[in-house]
Amino acid sequence: MxxxxxxxxxxxxxxxxxxxxxxxxxxxxxxxxxxxxxxxxxxxxxxxxxxxxxxxxxxxxxxxxxxxxxxxxxxxxxxxxxxxxxxxxxxxxxxxxxxxxxxxxxxxxxxxxxxxxxxxxxxxxxxxxxxxxxxxxxxxxxxxxxxxxxxxxxxxxxxxxxxxxxxxxxxxxxxxxxxxxxxxxxxxxxxxxxxxWNLMDEQKFQIPVKTEKSKFTILAITYPQLIKDSETFFRSLEAFKELYNGDFEAIIIGNDSFLDGSKANSSYLESLAKKHNVLDNCTFYPKLTRTEINVKLQSCDVFVSTSVAETYGVAVREAMLCGKPVIATKSGGVEDSITAETGVLVNLKDAEAIAENLLKIKNKELVFNPEAIRSLVIKQSGRAAFIKTMTDFYT
Missing domain, CATH: 3.40.50.2000 (Glycogen Phosphorylase B;)
Structure with a gap:
């Protein structure tokens, strides 16, 4: 029963x-x-x-x-x-x-x-x-x-x-x-x-097949609240632009409409990009389906999180399930999964450190094993691990 x-x-x-x-x-x-x-x-x-x-x-x-x-x-x-x-x-x-x-x-x-x-x-x-x-x-x-x-x-x-x-x-x-x-x-x-730990369903996210790309691609999933510290993200892009002369793209997914998705817009995030002179490098998606988010995760080179506090960090782990390295601020919950083998932790608001590590990843001075990144998340909170944890919790 x-x-x-x-x-x-x-x-x-x-x-x-x-x-x-x-x-x-x-x-x-x-x-x-x-x-x-x-x-x-x-x-x-x-x-x-x-x-x-x-x-x-x-x-x-x-x-x-x-x-x-x-x-x-x-x-x-x-x-x-x-x-x-x-x-x-x-x-x-x-x-x-x-x-x-x-x-x-x-x-x-x-x-x-x-x-x-x-x-x-x-x-x-x-x-x-x-x-x-x-x-x-x-x-x-x-x-x-x-x-x-x-x-x-x-x-x-x-x-x-x-x-x-x-x-x-x-x-x-x-x-x-x-x-x-x-x-x-x-x-x-x-x-x-x-x-x-929250469920991270490994069946929904896969490591993509390697393809040649013309642009170095950075991805962030955020929303316009101070706890997400989006300003530091755009400051880091500005600093990266000064360090790297080549072309790059930053994909930003997020909006400030939690109750009614039809009102989703990215105007505040766009204003920050303009303020920090990186608007031409940014592509904004105020509202995507789960499947569409998965596609964007598959296409990026690195995921960046600049939060002041994360209780867990679902988006960070979803990127990791796709084998993507993460650069994240020391915001709490993400620290349980980010190690030297899976990504980089920086201090809060340290846009310069984010930019420097973006350059190291771009230049392959920092190289990560996608399978190792993915397997750590699955071991902690994949389907089997989550079912076992919850079965014990409900006992």
């Missing part, structure tokens, strides 16, 4: 944005196909003005059986969404309570014919908070794997307290890197986080 697991993610791919939280879906799908019976439940929270809030209450007053939607979230495994509407002027305490009650109503609907043995929250804020509530009400154990940058003071005090209570009452806590483990414990949490 397959163990029934209810997963509560803190974000998930949907019809508005198919890329957000794709790794949550891919992990759930793999587990669902390998010994577990997985279902997803996810509440879509909105803050409304008074008129719209009252209108929403009236609309749902007599539609209990229609609360759960199975068409908004991307399926396989079965994924159910439901709306959580808050009056925007409510205090945080009321909004949290409203969300908890909504999760319980949705839980009652989906468990009419299927009851989980364990609840798994992907991130404490706010999935872990809701998992803790469902655990208490329904007498079920729950676990949390923390993926987000763990900055407790970022949240309202009521949310901080709920985060702490969830973590300290969970059956198990997972962290996606040693950096993440340290961040959780630095907040004086009474827990013992296990290292649960």
């Amino acid at each position: 397959r163990k029934k697991i209810l997963i509560i993610p803190s974000w998930y791919p949907n019809t508005d944005n198919e890329l957000i939280g794709t790794f949550f879906k891919e992990q759930a799908q793999l587990l669902n196909e390998n010994g577990f019976d997985i279902k997803i439940i996810y509440g879509i929270e909105k803050e409304l003005g008074l008129f719209d809030y009252l209108k929403s209450r009236l609309k749902h007053a007599f539609s209990k059986n229609k609360l759960v939607n199975r068409s908004y979230l991307i399926q396989d495994p079965e994924a159910c969404s439901f709306s959580i509407n808050h009056y925007k002027k409510w205090p945080t305490k009321w909004k949290l309570q409203n969300s908890k009650k909504a999760y319980q109503k949705a839980f009652e609907i989906i468990t009419n014919s299927w009851c989980p043995e364990l609840i798994h929250a992907q991130c404490t804020a706010n999935g872990g908070i809701y998992a803790h509530y469902l655990s208490k009400i329904n007498k079920l154990p729950f676990v949390i794997i923390e993926h987000q940058t763990f900055l407790l003071n970022y949240y309202h005090k009521k949310t901080q307290r709920a985060i702490r209570e969830a973590i300290e009452n969970a059956s198990k806590i997972g962290a996606v890197s040693y950096h993440q483990q340290r961040c959780i414990l630095m907040n004086s949490m009474d827990c013992n986080p296990e290292i649960i």
